[in-house]
Amino acid sequence: MFPPAKAALFGLVFALSASTAFAQQATVPFDMSGERGPTVETKPAASDDGTPAVETKVPEKKAEVPDVAARRYIIPATTLMLEGEAASHSFPVYLTPQQAAAATSINLGYSNAVVVAPEVSGLTVIVNDVTVGETPVQSPEGTKDMRFELPAGLLRPGVNRVTFNAVQRHRTDCTIRSTYDLWTALDPARTYLTVSRDTSGRLLTTDDIAAIGVGPDGRTRFTMIVPEMGQPITTNALMRLSQGLALMAKMPNQTFDVVDTLPVTGGAGELHVMVGTAADLSPLLPGLPSSASVSAVATFVDAPAGDRKIFVVSGPDWPSIEGAVEGMVSPIDRPLGVTREALSVRQRNAAEMPLLSGATTLRLASLGVRTAEFSGRRLRTGFDVGIPSDFFAGAYGEATLLLDAAYSAEVQPGSHVDIYVNGNIASTVPITSRNGGIFRHLPIRVTMRHFRPGPNRIDIETVLMTAADKVCAPGSSASEEPRFALFDTSEFRMPRFARIAQLPNLAALSGTGFPYSRAVDPIALYLDRLDTDTLSSSATFLGKMAVSSGRALQVRPESSALAIGERDALLFGTISQLPPLVLAQTHIEAESASSWGGAGGDAGQGATQDALNEWQSRVRGGSWRGQFSAFEAWLQETFDISLSSLRLLPGEEAPVTPDDASRFLVAQGDSPGRTAVWTVVSAPTGADLRAGMNAVAQDARWQQLDGYITLESKDVEALDTRAVSRTRFVATQPWTFANLRLIAANWLSSNILAYAMIFCVLSILLGIATSGLLRRFGRPV
Incomplete structure (x- = not known):
């Protein structure tokens, strides 16, 4: 029992606590958002005078959900990740005149990493260089849907440019490593233009086929x-x-x-x-x-x-x-004799992709890179350029990036600017000054070993280190004081490079359709059967080649593969239906016709391979082969020299036996007379042929085709490519001394042993000539 005074005091405290709890519950009701479903936020575009848009939140069940058929989806990918502290992606959207007039809003579905700080992170939607919506990045628990109204007359018939910009900062961490944890994922199925559903929005003429767009x-x-x-x-x-x-x-x-x-x-x-x-x-x-x-x-x-x-x-x-x-x-169609100046502008993004056929200097502004000021820790931006099919400068050539940039005094030594080509680092420039500085056309040499025919992505990444980031005081990530500026007056300079084609070369086929894009006579086309799987696969493959080539190829169907002769050919079918001659010419093991895709053959082959690997692991430690392999690895890691570059004569291509995991392959080889090119597209079954072709037709995988054979597996994103050992050179340009000199420079750089022997022979000849000359003038040697 409490004394009366204490009891009264206890009752008063209890009453106050209960009333406070009740008030809190009344102010913040129990969250039922998970039961109601996601919310749809509607934001009209900001007014011209800068007045912020008004945000309205309503449950999705009350929002007007447009018909799926009235949606024009924007993102041509299964997912889109905006990664890092600053990221931007642009996409072209082709609209008919009726669709451009009827589009009313743009919908956006996104989610983000839980470490993104919403108070200093934002997502911006830009259409035709006009900002139509901005929102904080604050959806770590699921996908949030946003809708932004489009101003009248903003969209136009033809190509429209839609850009998504993300600025993201970490909640607690200020290190460079933490910037890799920042991401915002856009859901392609929930990102679209809303077009009113009526007869005016449908395709009416052949010109409207360009407006087919993409699906969810x-x-x-x-x-x-x-x-x-x-x-x-x-x-x-x-x-x-x-x-x-x-x-x-x-x-x-x-x-x-x-x-x-x-x-x-x-x-x-x-x-x-x-x-x-x-x-x-x-x-x-x-x-x-x-x-x-x-x-x-x-x-x-x-x-x-x-x-x-x-x-x-x-x-x-x-x-x-x-x-x-x-x-x-x-x-x-592009006539055969007309040279392209650019690759397809709708293949990757909305920016022009010039085709660099020789010495060229381009400003970054013309490549879609704009001047940007950056206040974070890691900035990454880039551009695309096209390379012709007869590019031959991967062993010695260097491009140059003339960088115009500036950095503040708080940027410390240890910071650096990195250049990447197709995801591979090509050059690094350290920042050494402590007092800030301005780069005016700072030359950064970029090795061309990672360039390939067709589209190439060049990224500029700047890593900035400051004393403030080491301390990482609360709120420091919210600072908007710029540390680095990249100016669009920077230039990319491609030197003159050797031009001679190499075969086989699947990279050239996927990049520019070579050699079929240059064929004067119709290409022989062999289909093992005229069913839905084979016809679908061949139509998809030829469609991809047409876009890569910039022209429609002339084909002539053949009923027999043996009737092709010495002509360029494309062959489609299951592996068991292809003649042994075709398999041999494209370096596919003959036994694959019966073993690939068969349970018994695969099981026996797998057991044999396992036993072989086990014995190799037993004897490798003390055998000369193990020591030789270790020396080869050391030579590659230390001097970047492979033993293949130390050969005098190239070896034959090793026949390939597809393993159990492989579902689909593309292989290329010479005709029996080595005057034409045969390309085989095959799989164990018709269903695998169709499924594998649909998977490889996706742009990210299509650009991975390389070497003389490429294998696709349904559970692996990256393709398995086999490098070419023996190439056949094909002249594509008139023979000139300048081009021959560049060809010789690249070939000798790839064949070091041949270069050393030629150097020794020339040195001996020079010594003999010098000795003879001295004797002739009567001087003792």
């Missing part, structure tokens, strides 16, 4: 409905049409499906194309124009069900259909 998974799909797809007469028209459609859309992740029945529904980023004679299509398509029975047509018609449009290519017979296809492709 970042892919573009063409479904070709061909009732007679099993007939050989249809193959040439289908392959030519697939290339024309790919050139019109120019999306990075395009695939083709060839089927014989019309799908019931279609989705965003998908176009249905019906191809066939009027007699075949009339029962399936009531809206087919009556003129198709007397002349060729290529137009959009209404689908039998729903309000979608179907693109139809038809005519009274297949020769007329081929004429209609040629009428579509010819206006967009």
Whole structure:
């Protein structure tokens, strides 16, 4: 029992505590957001006078959710990561005049790392250089949906540029390592333009095919409905049409499906194309124009069900259909003799990608890099350039980045600027001054060993170290005082380089379509069977090559692989159906025709390999082979010299046996007479062929093709490539002394032993000549 005074005091404290708790509960109710689902935040664009936008939060169930068919998805990838303290990605979005006028808002779905400090981190959406929305980065527990209204007249018919900028700071850490923990992930399925759903927003003409866009998974799909797809007469028209459609859309992740029945529904980023004679299509398509029975047509018609449009290519017979296809492709095709100055601008981002065919100097402003001031610890930005297929300067060449930049006095020695080429570090420049400084065209030499034919990514990364970051006082990460500035007056200078093509070379095929892009005669095309898997795979492959080449390739279907002879050829089919001659010429082990994909053969091969590896591990320590391997590794790590560069004559390519994990391969080799190139696209089964081709058709994997053979595995993101040992040189430029000198410089740099022997021979000859000359003048030697 408490005394009365203490009891009264205890009761008063209890009452005050209860009232305070009740007030807190009334102020902050129990969070049911997880039960209600994610919220949708609506933010109109900021006014011209700088007045901040008003933020309104409503439950998603009350928000107006637009129809999926009325969405124009933006991101051509399965995911988009904005990483580091400052990140930016731009994407082109092609719109028809009706779509540009009808678009009302842009939706954004994002999530971020829990270590991102929302009070000093932000995400900005820019459309055609106009900021349409800004939001703090504050969604670590799940994906948050945002909607920003678009000003009237902002979007235009044709290509529009959409940019996502992220500025991120760490909550507690100020080290360089902590900047790698910062990320914001954009969900492609929840990032789109909202377009009102009506007939004006649908595709109406062939020019509108460029507006097909991407689906929620970042892919573009063409479904070709061909009732007679099993007939050989249809193959040439289908392959030519697939290339024309790919050139019109120019999306990075395009695939083709060839089927014989019309799908019931279609989705965003998908176009249905019906191809066939009027007699075949009339029962399936009531809206087919009556003129198709007397002349060729290529137009959009209404689908039998729903309000979608179907693109139809038809005519009274297949020769007329081929004429209609040629009428579509010819206006967009690049003639063989016309040299390209740039690669496709829609292949990677919205910036121009120039093709550097020789000595060139470009300002970073023309490459999409803008002047930026940075207050963080690690800044990374970059640009893309194209390299021709006959690039031959990887062993000796150096490009130069003329850097215009400035850094403040708080930046300490130990900071540095790194240059990366295709993800590989190519050069490093330390910052040594303690009092700040300005770089005016500071030359940074960039080795060209990591350049490859086709698109190349060059990144500039600046790592800044300061005394304030070592202390890491609370709130220091919120400072907006710039430490570093990168100016768009910086220049990238490509020197003159050797130009001669090498075969086999899958990197040149994926980058620029070489050597087929230069073919004068039609390319032999062999399909082991005319079914949906093989036709779909070949259409997808040719579509990718057309975009890489910048032109539609002429092909001639062949019924037999042995009838190809000494012609450039593309061969598609399951491994068991390809002749042994084709496998031998493309360096594929003959036993793969029966063992690849078979359970018994794979099990036996795997057991044999395991036993071999075990015995190698037992005897390697004391054998001369183990010591030789250790010496080879030491030579590579210490002097960057491989034993392959110490050979006088190149060795033969090792035949490849695909392992259990491999699902799909692309291999290239010479014809029997070494005058043409054969490329094989194969898999154990038709289903694997189609699935593997769809996986490799994604831009990130397509750009990994390299060497003389590339293997794809369904559970591994990176492709398995085999480097070329013996190459065949093909002249692509007129023979000049300057080009020959550059070719010799690169070849001798790659073959050190040959260079040393030539040097010794020339030294001996010089000594003999000097001795003879002295004797002739009567002087003793």
